[in-house]
Amino acid sequence: MNDQTNILATETAMANAIRVLAMDAIEAANSGHPGAPMGLADVATVLFNRFVSVDPTAPDWPDRDRFVLSAGHGSMLLYAIHHLLGYDDMPAKELARFRQLGARTAGHPEYGHAKGIEVTTGPLGQGIATSVGMALAERLHNSRFGDDLVDHWTYVLAGDGCLMEGISHEAIDMAGHLGLSRLVVFWDDNQITIDGATALSTSTDQAARFTAAGWHVQRVDGHDNDAIAAATEAARADKRPSLIACRTVIGKGAPNKAGSHKVHGAPLGADEIAAAKAAMGWTAPAFEVPANIRAAWQTVSQRGAANRAAWADRLTASDQAGAFRASLSAPDKGALVQAIAAYKADLIAKQPKVATRKASEMALEVVNAALPNMIGGSADLTGSNNTMTSDMVPVTPGDFRGDYIHYGIREHGMAAAMNGIALHGGFRTYGGTFLAFADYCRPSIRLSALMGVPVTYVLTHDSIGLGEDGPTHQPVETIASLRAMPNLTVMRPADVVETAECWEIAATSDRTPVAMCLSRQGLPCIRKDASGENQSARGAYVLSEPEGGRDVTLFASGSEVELILNAAATLADQGIRAAVVSVPSFELFAAQDAQYRDHVRGTAPRIGVEAAIRQGWDLFLDRDDAFIGMTGFGASAPADQLYQHFGITAEAVVAAATTAVQKGM
């Protein structure tokens, strides 16, 4: 795909078009980052002009190349390119509205805001780490459908910040280990960060570092177009992932400010822009692009469209066309629901007592059998997270036929890779770690939620119930901190049946990621009725309603539901009628109508129980209702002793309920 048409003189003009559009848009917004778009304009122009295969008329074409601007603050680079390529939702007026309310041209590239944005970037390091998941998904999909249908590249532009962030270490090690040969990262090696010269804070030999991680590494002058192209060719020819260190001048084209950290994140000002345009010989009015330059960019789009047409012909001719299309479609919810229903009926008949982490594995056996394109994994806790079902096969370096990823001790890299797998398409995915270590991947969980990517986090060892590992491993605030996040469904099932229901929801979620909080310790089966409805989908439901009205309502999630059931039985012996409400998900409950919510909450005094902090429980509790849980960090001891020590017991619930009922009399 090395098209020679627009090389030489026009390529410089093509790059200058990016620079000018970026300068003008940032000036209009009086906000933004001109340094990266101007410094990277040559690299990006060579990459698109000679290599990238995308079709603006079909931005979701599955075999397109993925272009990821990991240095997301350089968003105008991406918007300018999309404008020049002719994406129909990126007219000049969108550039002129850069960073304004409702514009497609948000401050950082936002997935879903405009066509062709492959991933939301801005939080540094996330782009490169998500790209690893994309490049992995490409190889996974390729191994299933062959070169005719899946044969594309993932190109990344990353800055110093991306490479300094810890997540980059996890990402590049994974990519090097797995041998993701179709990943090419261009490093904007401009020797400048916000504080000043990179020498203020780093002395790392990045080339040696990437080599140590198993990458193919080259260095080029990031303003020498033929050198950039030759390095890209060499990168594509190598079997390893590739880093191309591009020595660039930040803000190149700004005659006075280029090369300084002052050009990183502030508009250039009218005078500097005028001087820059004069030096380029650029005379067109703001947001107008000369026809010959526009035409040059549109040949890139035409090449992409031709590639797509050829691909479409191959798909039509392929005997795998149906399976290929199915892999990219939403899961067959009907089949899954049916399989889960049968499984649940069996559970209700047998009433197994298992930890919900084990219940998760059992549910996944059903889910993974119904959804052939599931990719599982764990951050080196496979046997603890129970994430590897019986038919799963690990992916190994260079062999992508498997469907299970040993992510290593890399929670953050795993989460970002999961986002990349989901964004790429062709697969659904989940990955496991301990709930306490959700903190290690929280920035990527936030991006799952912000982008609306339906990945599932399997978070086991979800409370002091994990016992002896102690407070570093015991979440007390983690569930609340996850519930705080918009567009994340946090689930904490109480037993094997609820766990199956939660997996049904997670596996068919469309736009919302799920955090599944699971116990280490064994839990009895609390669901007795075989109605078949997915009661967990209500978020909270009355598990047992006393005859003759409620004196008190007990609420709990997960492992504490057993405890309130026991308390209710004791209370019944004392003549106190307690309703028991199981609460697998706050978010799903909040989405119910008021009538349902009021029914569940009831009007009797309420007691909430969760082996975690109270924050968030006001969804169920009034101010004066009691809560039995944690107020500080945990401790190291056997689980049953910890529950006693912290007063999270059926006896405490009984005492609180008795007090509440007496107070109400």
Next chain:
Amino acid sequence: MNDQTNILATETAMANAIRVLAMDAIEAANSGHPGAPMGLADVATVLFNRFVSVDPTAPDWPDRDRFVLSAGHGSMLLYAIHHLLGYDDMPAKELARFRQLGARTAGHPEYGHAKGIEVTTGPLGQGIATSVGMALAERLHNSRFGDDLVDHWTYVLAGDGCLMEGISHEAIDMAGHLGLSRLVVFWDDNQITIDGATALSTSTDQAARFTAAGWHVQRVDGHDNDAIAAATEAARADKRPSLIACRTVIGKGAPNKAGSHKVHGAPLGADEIAAAKAAMGWTAPAFEVPANIRAAWQTVSQRGAANRAAWADRLTASDQAGAFRASLSAPDKGALVQAIAAYKADLIAKQPKVATRKASEMALEVVNAALPNMIGGSADLTGSNNTMTSDMVPVTPGDFRGDYIHYGIREHGMAAAMNGIALHGGFRTYGGTFLAFADYCRPSIRLSALMGVPVTYVLTHDSIGLGEDGPTHQPVETIASLRAMPNLTVMRPADVVETAECWEIAATSDRTPVAMCLSRQGLPCIRKDASGENQSARGAYVLSEPEGGRDVTLFASGSEVELILNAAATLADQGIRAAVVSVPSFELFAAQDAQYRDHVRGTAPRIGVEAAIRQGWDLFLDRDDAFIGMTGFGASAPADQLYQHFGITAEAVVAAATTAVQKGM
């Protein structure tokens, strides 16, 4: 300090004592990780026997060597060593109570639970990253007080997990860049992780990686004592931080299970223990150590005690003794309070309108002048976080006379380093990033809170008020997620005066870290009265009380206090009497007595306002009280437009208050 007394035959016996104590304690607990203590027993024995200078009778001796077990799951290694060294709080019965409730021998080493535990470890990578802060603090302290008073080493044992975690990248790059020559890391290169062989998930050449980061690197057989000692000598002779890759056999000494991931995290079982002891020729009963072995270990303690005595003589003779002791003491609170009081009086007279991030810099000018041992820094956002006061001087590679750290784009490494600086002693410290990126360092913030280390996180750009950078940079759930964390004081001051008060609290905090949430945008001075009391210390206080009683009470934090003040003025025009409550800190308010809290909350209807989610606001609000804030992620636009767009306006407060008052009538 290379003492030859106990080398050769007894060193093996000394190491076997660790192995036996670890096996027996883990068996007694029926829980724990024998693999690391047994595999690392030789390395640890050589290190202590020939190098480490600690005095169990004075565990906080400032010039002691710091020993950090970054692979915290191998806690029995540390406890066994402390027992053998004769720490008086680590008798055999504590080993026998390993992982039991209230024992000093928690599942993972917990700072403060037993003497000599330098840092809480267990969350992987934290130990090595915290050590970087310790080694930095040692050099900082050395540059101020010289070799006679500060001249010690930081030794770290790290596992594969520590080196796979992203935080290790940030940490080792910082250490290499700064040239932390007194940091020596022993890597337990046992080729095993929980999932199995390291080859399942990594192919990185760690030696090359550390070399790329500017480290001195050696490889040794981790069971060849003289080789370990020679490498340690070479590491100490080099001017760079050092990695010694120790090829070990996990669980060495267990005849059948050594070398397998099965020995990582489960007791060995009685038969295997018996076989191991037989192979070692170990016949002593459980938790008993033969006298000659105990004597050998105690020579290590005796050497440390002699070193300490010599050091104490040097301190006594030093003309810097007073300053040295002062650097290790709690700050002079009286002087600081006085300085802040004068500064506040000036502010109240002048009423400056500044962003609270700028107000933070202004307050820090006062704080840093009063506290000469403050170390500041930022994760490459110095000019945005306003963290560098006028007299601060950056620390540069090899020159540690400065007091400001350019941490680079390494939030996680910064946070862990801050913990290390604080744990080392001699300094107080703060560091800045954007509030949204608190997520990037959350695991280290959690350790600040769990350990009770009084560092301050300067978290600017604290809401949609940052404007155009958009939702990736706009915290909406972050404040709630931080408020969820035990033992963390979250502050969100409303103006320049509250910011000064919050800094007074942060700079004198003893056992609680502080997260200071600060605006990007300018805020008027809302405090008019010059009473001098630190009203922010109450957490929330009545800023204006209407005459004749309240019809409604308005609550807000930070930048939204201006908004409720405006709303109150409009309401007053309408004849509605609104009290205005400023809420700089939920945690500090929750700590007030009930009478004060009830007074502030009042009995009139309440409106809470914060440009963030409601979660947690039930501290102030009843269930039916209104809250005006965010329910989802933000957007990219100028700040004032975003406040309008999301309906966080004085008009909305007025409308809600009017409705609430009418409903109450």
